[in-house]
Amino acid sequence: MIKEISTRKSTRKYNSTPVEDEKIIQLIESARLAPSGSNTQPWNFIIVRSEDTKAKIAEINNNQKWMKGAPVFVVCVADIRCRIKENRDIYLDENTGLPELKQIIRDTAIAVEHILLETESIGLAGCWTAWFSQDSIRPIMNIPDDKYVVGVITIGYSDASGNGNPTSRRSLESMLRYEKW
Amino acid sequence: MIKEISTRKSTRKYNSTPVEDEKIIQLIESARLAPSGSNTQPWNFIIVRSEDTKAKIAEINNNQKWMKGAPVFVVCVADIRCRIKENRDIYLDENTGLPELKQIIRDTAIAVEHILLETESIGLAGCWTAWFSQDSIRPIMNIPDDKYVVGVITIGYSDASGNGNPTSRRSLESMLRYEKW
Numbered sequence: 001m002i003k004e005i006s007t008r009k010s011t012r013k014y015n016s017t018p019v020e021d022e023k024i025i026q027l028i029e030s031a032r033l034a035p036s037g038s039n040t041q042p043w044n045f046i047i048v049r050s051e052d053t054k055a056k057i058a059e060i061n062n063n064q065k066w067m068k069g070a071p072v073f074v075v076c077v078a079d080i081r082c083r084i085k086e087n088r089d090i091y092l093d094e095n096t097g098l099p100e101l102k103q104i105i106r107d108t109a110i111a112v113e114h115i116l117l118e119t120e121s122i123g124l125a126g127c128w129t130a131w132f133s134q135d136s137i138r139p140i141m142n143i144p145d146d147k148y149v150v151g152v153i154t155i156g157y158s159d160a161s162g163n164g165n166p167t168s169r170r171s172l173e174s175m176l177r178y179e180k181w
Numbered sequence: 182m183i184k185e186i187s188t189r190k191s192t193r194k195y196n197s198t199p200v201e202d203e204k205i206i207q208l209i210e211s212a213r214l215a216p217s218g219s220n221t222q223p224w225n226f227i228i229v230r231s232e233d234t235k236a237k238i239a240e241i242n243n244n245q246k247w248m249k250g251a252p253v254f255v256v257c258v259a260d261i262r263c264r265i266k267e268n269r270d271i272y273l274d275e276n277t278g279l280p281e282l283k284q285i286i287r288d289t290a291i292a293v294e295h296i297l298l299e300t301e302s303i304g305l306a307g308c309w310t311a312w313f314s315q316d317s318i319r320p321i322m323n324i325p326d327d328k329y330v331v332g333v334i335t336i337g338y339s340d341a342s343g344n345g346n347p348t349s350r351r352s353l354e355s356m357l358r359y360e361k362w
Contacts, residue, residue: 002302005211030186046358097278109290121183143362177227181324
């Protein structure tokens with residue numbers, strides 16, 4: 001088993017050690033190498049260190065105050081323009097039914113999970129968050145209407161005292177079938 | 182960098198070596214450990230070795246004949262019932278606008294990418310495919326209308342002679358922003 005798959009854990013308490021710029025670059029590089037449908041690579045990443053912006057994002061993210069303890073947020077943005085080439089207005093939110101939105105969410109999630117696994121590889125820790133609406137996060141970051149924020153990842157060094165046991169999982173048998181549903 | 186992130190490559194040519202059952206279990210175990218929103222774990226996996234079923238899936242998957250050379254397919258199915266608890270009829274397809282469908286696609290994609298990375302770790306190779314419609318794949322596998330097939334992963338041992346160079350990627354600078362879009 002890849003070590004990072006078995007040891008990764010969503011981490012919500014960080015110590016105050018700053019995160020080096022070059023480590024952030026390495027995380028994005030791990031995402032860059034991800035596969036995507038027709039190699040469309042819909043992902044974009046906004047690195048946020050501003051305390052003010054982090055506070056605003058935490059607030060509209062179901063007011064998850066623990067987030068503010070993370071020194072870096074990575075805002076992960078999928079761009080549908082890699083799939084819809086005509087120059088027409090597109091507005092994306094949680095209720096959009098466009099097939100292409102499903103494709104770019106899938107592909108961006110793949111790349112973002114590379115980031116989460118890579119944090120574990122270089123001694124960092126992180127957590128996926130997505131408890132916000134597109135309408136609430138877009139103005140904070142100046143994100144256009146035709147992009148979709150798939151998640152905000154908190155990044156930092158884990159505070160070993162504050163992170164509990166691994167989360168429980170369904171049994172392997174419950175998720176495994178053979179030949180047919 | 183996690184070795185498997187940098188060396189993984191979508192593989193479309195396989196040799197005839199069969200894939201051991203215990204390696205398939207290890208792949209599913211790597212998916213089982215994935216994170217998901219509110220720990221909903223929407224993923225399910227159908228292991229397909231039947232030549233007849235593989236041929237049918239390849240046919241409705243844009244008739245990608247290379248797929249039939251893979252000894253195993255993993256059909257990756259997201260279940261929306263982890264998020265919608267009321268007992269009402271739900272029909273999911275590419276045009277469905279439900280917010281919960283976006284969430285289960287995201288979470289299942291995360292788990293499926295664990296499988297792809299883990300193939301590389303244990304000497305296997307694989308490829309994401311998703312060039313089918315829900316309506317075309319569902320009857321082949323007896324998959325209910327309230328499930329969504331996020332992808333079909335081909336699994337096998339790579340035929341070294343038949344797989345080319347790594348696919349090109351956007352530059353890191355093109356996908357990286359600071360503080361704002």
